Amino acid sequence: MKIFLVGNPNVGKSVLFSRLTGLDVMVCNYSGSTVEFCKGEVKFWEHKSELIDIPGLYSLRPANKAEEVAADILKDFKDGDILINVIDAINLERNLFLTLELLEKKIPTIIVLNRWDLTKSHGIEINYSKLIQKLGVPVLPVVGVSGEGIKELVETMDKCLHNPFLSNTNIPEHKEDKWKLIGEIVSQCQKLYHHHPTLLEKLQELSITMPYAIFIAAGVLIGSFVIVRTIGESLVNYVLDPLFSKIYLPNLQALINVIGLPAWLNSLLMGAKPEPMAAFGLLTTGLYVPFVILLPYIFAFYLILSFIEDSGYLVRIAIVMDKVLHKIGLHGYASIPVLLGLGCKVPAIMSTRILESKKERIIALALILLLFPCIPQTVMVYSVLTKYGVTVVVSVFAFVFLLGLGVSFALNKFLKGETPELFVEVPIYQIPRFKQLAKKVFIRLKEFIMETVPLIIVGIALVSILDMIGVIKIIANVLGPIVTGLLGLPKELSIVMISGFLRKDVSIALLIPFDLTLKQMVIASVFLIMYLPCIATFFIMVKEFSAKTAVKVSVLTLLFSIIVGSALNLIL
């Protein structure tokens, strides 16, 4: 027995899903934040059933890849299953089209009017008992974020499972007639009152009105950057680094002195040098990089990103960026995957599904991979280069950014196909709820600690072990001609490049023990930012595009970055 959650994008299905199942899922305030369906288990009374959260769709005839996924899942519908159609209460008219299409299928359906609390503040009055009459199925007002109405929903689900009721409303076949029926239903069940625009509504207006919109966008981006840096730096300098260097490290050293380790184990665990960044021991650098250097920034970045996502501002950025992105063959909505790429490439690439054409998705992929490194790598590059001064740091990032822009510009000229126009619903602003925000940041940090940290430690261990058994020397001799001849770097750096495929942030950290000159450091950083996607990114490309595309992209970026690196070596 299955229960499907179906509805338009951004109506709060995922909030309901986590309410009903108690599972943590990502919730955002823009269309298309759920691109894959989630499954969970709900238990109520004697029932145990599977709850499936389907990505938002406007119609059962899909318009993009995310909607295709959704429409496909509904084909699995069997007798005994039920549908919960989630409707945005402040957007009744548009939402009812999908509802009619669902009712037409003669499937047991419960309708949920979510965000019921917002109707009052927006001057909307919905007579839901009349809606029940008109649609012939249960209709329940619910506030997903606070849990209001969930109890009634569960009771109705129970009733529906015992005694599935079907709508006996006559649904017209043609869409014009469907819209006509919707018009009738809405005018009979909904009244609008005049209301004074709230502060948020005024902000809403300003953030899409030129020239204010540009100032607001610039302010938000610069503000976010400053906040992330301040939070990250303070946590590193005042909390985590002192904890590590003054408490953890001396005690660890004392403990090891007491136990007494064989030399090889000592160098594997503690590393060769006393500084935590350069030592390359599992218990020194292996923990220092993920927990002291990366974690604070990742925390700060996702705190801000989650806030912006929940507020509904991302879509306004898309509107402001639309004109600019058209120059490289994309429309404004592509700014969402690209901005997500500032954090991690994996979710960014998954979210390219919200784009319709293949051309757009390829260009967006190029932007995601090339414009800037992911947050862990950004932090590592920053912390490695910062001793050379701000100009160097800014030049490296600006250079990579401009190259990425150039590549997408060329791709746009080279690839065939039209750029579709931006066409998207604009969510209302909401002040993010603390609990939801905390949950989201927690999910993302958990992902980092569970999935990324082990990879970082494995990467560091691998390098130390390979170094001990002499494999690094062999690899260095094989790849040496390219690394030294073309890029002007020490041949031992070839191992750094290989480990970079595992974790790109580790590869940057690995540069520290080499005592590179400024020129070498710049070339190495630029090269390591661009040369290959990390292994997780590679596999997500295989999944979202194809194995062929993933290989093609990897080979092309490798060649491209060798050319760029060699050019830098000649020019600088």
Added chain:
Amino acid sequence: MKYLTELKKDQTAEISKIEGGSSVHRKMELLGVRPGLKIKRENSNTLHGPVVISVGQSFNHVAIGYGMAQKIMVKI
């Protein structure tokens, strides 16, 4: 009759015709943009960026790329 792009901020109008192929129609329809509906322009027209309108009897705000907005005819 005017194009949607010619509307000023806060001006209301009724959609009278949408030019372009059936896929354009379908896309617009699903976000609730279709002939006969009352709309209100929500932003001004600088730099030929997207046009934002509110549609129908609800809080349906939609952003429409400039090129697409040029295909929508309205009467005031």
